[in-house]
Amino acid sequence: MECSSSSNVPGGKKKRQNEAPSAEEDVKRRKTEEEGDEDLQRRPCGSAKVSVPLDRLQQPITAAQLMELLHFAALGKSRGVKQPSWCRLHHQRKVSRINVAIVDGVTQSLFYNHYLSMEHLRSSYTTRITFTPSSDDVASDIFSLEVPKVDFLSLAAPEEAFHEALKDHPVITTYGTQRRGLTAYLLSQQQMIKNHYPVKGLPGFEDFLCTGSDVSVTDDSPLYGLDCEMCQTTKGNELARVSLVDGDGNCLLDELVKPQNHVINYLTRFSGITAAMLRPVTTTLRDVQAKIRTLLPEDAVLVGHSLNNDLKALKLIHPHVIDTALLYRKEHGQKFKLKVLAEAVLKRQIQTEDQRGHNPTEDAVAALDLARYFIGTGPLQVVELHLEELWGWSLEESPSYTPEPTPSYRFADILQSLSRPVAFLGKRANVDLDLSHQRWYGSDKEMLSSFRNQTGHLFLSVLRFSSLSDHLKRSYVHRHHQQQLYHNVSAVFRDMCTVFSGPFPANFSKREVRRLFGCCGPVRKVQMWNTGVRIHAKVEFQMLEGAMLASEVLNGLSVSGQTIKVQRPVKESMLDLDLNLDALMSDRVNANQLYVSRLTQDVAEGRNVSVTVNGRLSDGKPSGFHPGRQTNGPLQTAKVNGTQLHPGTTAPDLSEESLREAFSPFGSIKSVTLPGIHARHARIEFESSDGKRAALGSSEDLLKNGYPTWPSMTPPHLHSWVGMATSRKTQDEEEDAADEQRPDSFNCSGIQRNQEVSLLNKLDRRLSRVFSSLPDGTLSVVLLLGHNSRGFDHPGLCLLEVKNGF
Incomplete structure (x- = not known):
């Protein structure tokens, strides 16, 4: 099969004249380059632009390397920041703003599988480079990664100064003053025993089911909110309803459960459960135990308020827990009610009088957000911000007490110290940024509308698009889909070669x-x-x-x-x-x-x-x-x-x-x-x-x-994508097997594929509207995050362009 446009084929059978081409022939030849060329002709002399050497394009970049570019774009040599190690940003002083659009769940394979549909992405960005699979914390990293040795903050950061009276505060004595990752707030086994958690091997918990999570967790491990409602039976309190939410606050499970024994009090005032609600229910405790074990990954961290009671009701043992009742601790072991913490910290009303009982999904989300706020803000700031309304303390300033400013090297903090506004927009996420600079939206459409109304006021804006990822998670087994898609697109590319x-x-x-x-x-x-x-x-x-x-x-x-x-x-x-x-x-x-x-x-x-x-x-x-x-x-x-x-x-x-x-x-x-x-x-x-x-x-x-x-x-970065799969057979063996098993078209139903194409078209249009709303001089980054699954990494893609009047 040949390219359909014969005028674009050099060395073809059509005889060419040796003299200069005619105007008509020149117009024909221009068709293949005109999209990629008009912008360069119109680009003002000396405008900002990014360039990457061709050989470097064939190597992937990481989130840390992307941050080298963002730090230099924002601060430049005048602030002591060096050019990135993998690219050059020319005329950095003409960069007026930075916008990063993060697209969840989209891999490089998916991009090339629908290449013709992604008109904006393939036509508006002159730099395209493979991005290695990463955690979902890229948005947080953008704001929180430190800028190395900026001149105007050259002094080493001292220990955080705080009022002398706070050294005996129960939160400070337990967790110190420094902000740490989530693993610093996990309950140890001794703490779990002390706070009456079900622990494997202890008497009384022999018939409890273990979740099977024996692996160690990291600061990147996912958080899940859990809350239960109980009824009183002849054998004590038993489970009547359970809710589980993921790190984005999405409800994964909300089930009514039939108690095993005769109910003597439905506790409707607190649980919201009535006899009529439970009468048709057939779901058992064992059923929900099995569902929770299926939903939780091996390194899941459960978050709840007095979570020990919920795990006892579920008859579950889980070793990795964060208890918000213990995070926001009082003196002498007293605990705040979840309703009080939500109102004081999150400015959110839950468990209101007009509700008939508690909503466990709402409570699970509140506990999850309280934990993330504590982790992201740090114990000292949590205490200082809510000292009087939660703990009833007031600090008397003494003449000898003069808090020293604490210089911060965090990117977001540096920008704000320079009066450059920053913001995160998207679904609820674990972003290490003050809540006043986060705007959460239920859909990409709402987020885009809000962003276009305020883009001119933001120096650094990070937008997170999640709709497509949500669809893929609902439609397929995501890991299998991505692996099959990788093989399919690689095989089609081989066919083209x-x-x-x-x-x-x-x-x-x-x-x-x-x-x-x-x-x-x-x-x-x-x-x-x-x-x-x-x-x-x-x-x-x-090639x-x-x-x-x-x-x-x-x-x-x-x-x-x-x-x-x-x-x-x-x-x-x-x-x-x-x-x-x-x-x-x-x-x-x-x-x-x-x-x-x-x-x-x-x-x-x-x-x-x-x-x-x-x-x-x-x-x-x-x-x-x-x-x-x-x-x-x-x-x-x-x-x-x-x-x-x-x-x-x-x-x-x-x-x-x-x-x-x-x-x-x-x-x-x-x-x-x-x-x-x-x-x-x-x-x-x-x-x-x-x-x-x-x-x-x-x-x-x-x-x-x-x-x-x-x-x-051939896209210059392609070799870095083709060679990135890990834990695989030898390449020839894998490709031969893929050729034998692969159908000529992707193995999913026509309805699913049409939905996918429609969603990708919609995503491309939305990214186009983001780009069109950016002021000239904005460094625009589109980050297709890729996908990381056990034993196989599916790389993403980073697209870069400085918008300059086109």
Whole structure:
């Protein structure tokens, strides 16, 4: 299959004039680059922009490396911050704002699976680089990661100063003054025993079910809120309702439960449970135990208020718990009611008089938010902010007490000290930022509407889009979906890089096929097929350009009397090949770049073209290859400058010097990237697309000099994505297995796929509206988070652009 637009195919069968192209031809050739070029032509001189070396684009970046860029963009050299290690931000002082759009659950595989649908993302961002899978705390990291050694805060941060009277406060004596991760607030086994928690091995808990969570937890472990309501039976208090919420406050479980024994008091005033509500219920304690075990990951941390009572009612043992009744502790062991804490700390009314009993889901969310607030704010600030309304203390200022300012290196704190507003917008999240700078929304649509009304006032804004991730979690087993999607997209890309060729002479080997096709680009794999009559080969290139050149340069070549055909696979996955190739050629990340390979001497002579070798023209006499012409005997050899060249051997390797000499007449060259010492292909990046267009317009002349050319198509970062899967079989084994098992279309129902396409289109439009609302000079970052599942990492994608009047 060939690209549908013949005017965009260099070295094709259509004869080109040697003179300068006509205006009409020039317009046609511009179509493949115009999207990626107009912005560069309109870009004001000296405006801010991000550039990444081509070889560095082939390595993924981490959240910490992204923060290097954000810190430099916001503060620059004048504040002592260095350029990022992996890219350059030019004219940093012209960056007026920073916007980061975080998209949950979207992997690089999903992006490329729906590449044609993502019109804004693929056309508005000139830099695209693989982002390694990370935790859900990226938003928090953006605000909280420290900026290294900023000049205006060069003094080491002293111990936090606090009033002398607070040193005996029960919260301070228990947790100290420093802000720490969630593991600092987990109850130890001794504390659990002291506070009457069910503990494995203790008498009285023999028939309790363990959740199976024996792994250690970290500060990145997920939090889950839990609350139960009980009824009084002949055997004491028994479970009547249970609610479990995840870290975003989403309700995962809300079930009425049939008590095992006769109910003597429904405790309706507190529980909200009535006899009529429980009469049709058949769910048992064992049922909800099994559901909770299924819902909780191994490193889950349960949060609740007096959680020991809930676990006893559930007859569950769970080793990782945070109890908000103990976090916000009083003197002498007294505890605050959850209602009091919610009102004082969260400014939220729960368990109101107009409600009939407590709502366990509402209580579970309140406990979860109280824990996250305590962890994010730190014990000292919690005490200072709520000292009088919660603990009834008042501090008398003494003349000798002068609190020293505590310099902070946290990114958000530094920006706010410079009067640069920051904000997080999205679903409820564990973001290490003061609550007054967080705005939570129930949907992406609400968040976008709010953001567009205030974008001009924010210096650093972080938006979190969650709708698509929520859909994927509901529609599929997310881990299985991502792994299958990765294999599917990788296989489709391999199909796009593959050509079928033949027939070859009977004695033609796999090695000779590899050498023959290597003149078009690096060959990844060759498979030989012997039908008993003729020999054919399946040749898979590492890059799309190799396959495109092979179908143009080698198709019709005569190999020892056998005229070979070179053609693309014909299968369902290739139905949109021409559309995908056109989109990739017009991709802004490839706007000014040209792919160049080096013809082998014998292929060049077989095409009857002269080849410049060591500064001299070869005579172009046939030596064994002729398009459409029969020759007898095995492949012949040729001599170049006295050196014998065997079939498939090359003229001298490409070099930066020779490429600059050959291509600089077409325009100023920004960079030449060679993949190794003995390179046979290269990428040339021109300063503008005029140079690229001029080179493509002279592709026939360049081919005569041994330089097949093609517009760059393979995304420069792609190699970092393809090689990132972990804990896998050898690559060939895995790919062969994937080819055998993979259907030509993705294995999900048409309804599910249509929903996915619709949601991705909607997401792309919303991101486009975010971009359009940004002021000029804004560094725009779109972060597709990727997905991390046990034993397999699915990388994401980071897209970067400084908006400058387009």
